[in-house]
Amino acid sequence: MKKITVHSTAGVGNLVCGFDVIGMAINEPYDKITIQLSDLPGIRIKHTDEFGLPEDPEKNLIGICLQALINAGDEQTGFDVTVHKNIRPGSGLGSSSASCAGAVVAANALLNNRFSKNELLEFALEGEIVASGGRHADNIAPAIFGGITIARPTDPFDIISLPVPTNLYVTVVHPQIEVKTADARKILPKEIPMKSGINQWANVAGLVTGIFKNDKALIGRSLVDEVAAPFRSKLIPGYNDVMNKSLQAGALGGGISGSGPSMFMLSESLAIADSVEKCMQEVYKKLQIDFKTYVTTINPQGVKIIESE
Numbered sequence: 001m002k003k004i005t006v007h008s009t010a011g012v013g014n015l016v017c018g019f020d021v022i023g024m025a026i027n028e029p030y031d032k033i034t035i036q037l038s039d040l041p042g043i044r045i046k047h048t049d050e051f052g053l054p055e056d057p058e059k060n061l062i063g064i065c066l067q068a069l070i071n072a073g074d075e076q077t078g079f080d081v082t083v084h085k086n087i088r089p090g091s092g093l094g095s096s097s098a099s100c101a102g103a104v105v106a107a108n109a110l111l112n113n114r115f116s117k118n119e120l121l122e123f124a125l126e127g128e129i130v131a132s133g134g135r136h137a138d139n140i141a142p143a144i145f146g147g148i149t150i151a152r153p154t155d156p157f158d159i160i161s162l163p164v165p166t167n168l169y170v171t172v173v174h175p176q177i178e179v180k181t182a183d184a185r186k187i188l189p190k191e192i193p194m195k196s197g198i199n200q201w202a203n204v205a206g207l208v209t210g211i212f213k214n215d216k217a218l219i220g221r222s223l224v225d226e227v228a229a230p231f232r233s234k235l236i237p238g239y240n241d242v243m244n245k246s247l248q249a250g251a252l253g254g255g256i257s258g259s260g261p262s263m264f265m266l267s268e269s270l271a272i273a274d275s276v277e278k279c280m281q282e283v284y285k286k287l288q289i290d291f292k293t294y295v296t297t298i299n300p301q302g303v304k305i306i307e308s309e
């Protein structure tokens with residue numbers, strides 16, 4: 001194989017109470033990344049999207065991750081990369097992780113899967129750290145491993161894949177404003193009160209148990225975040241309306257996706273997920289803020305190879 005194209009999935013980081021630790025891959029939106037092996041050492045990157053990202057491999061996240069992969073293997077490897085991003089940077093939908101995970105998975109396939117998924121995660125993290133200013137894998141892990149993951153922040157990371165509950169639909173709204181992850185991290189306090197910690201780990205326990213037992217009601221009532229949402233919700237116009245109206249429409253629960261401004265809600269039927277989408281649309285129409293919505297499902301696979309030659 002000399003050339004490979006992948007779809008690299010968006011993701012919902014934090015999964016509300018699982019700040020920096022629990023995330024899930026979703027089927028839409030996704031980026032398309034094509035990588036070709038080259039006899040010419042080094043990395044060349046071309047973007048065909050509208051986001052104006054740097055193509056210099058030392059400044060582009062994909063370049064940084066691929067360089068980490070090359071450094072761990074064969075210094076003579078060369079890659080030509082073409083990227084079409086649909087996941088807008090600064091959306092909270094794991095845009096940087098989609099770039100980083102997609103690139104390392106595709107490159108690894110070209111190298112006959114020389115590296116394990118855990119090794120790929122460490123390469124992809126090199127880019128994620130530059131993007132967000134923090135070493136967390138709640139977006140990278142589901143992009144590489146698929147589904148819902150727990151990323152225990154040991155060194156190296158300890159990734160635990162959770163079962164994907166049946167009949168769970170994800171409605172996402174992305175108001176078209178940019179929130180940089182690094183900025184959304186700076187506004188968080190360095191310490192949390194003991195009471196918030198107790199509530200947070202109770203909710204994480206409830207969420208993980210709900211996922212294992214396919215208990216939607218338990219999942220829904222565990223989707224509460226006392227650590228980041230109280231601060232970050234202030235950066236998201238319409239946050240309270242989206243939450244309240246979606247719950248009234250029958251959503252199980254939800255919250256901020258990643259560091260925002262996107263929000264997501266989980267529902268146990270497509271009909272409810274569609275109603276939630278309508279509520280979200282009404283909120284942002286009223287606020288006169290452009291937005292995109294998606295009704296999608298959890299992506300069990302993560303980065304997916306769609307073409308090879």
Ligand code: HSE
Binds near residue numbers: 013014020132181258
């Ligand atoms: N866990 C991260 C955060 C996700 O919320 O800051 C975005 O990279």
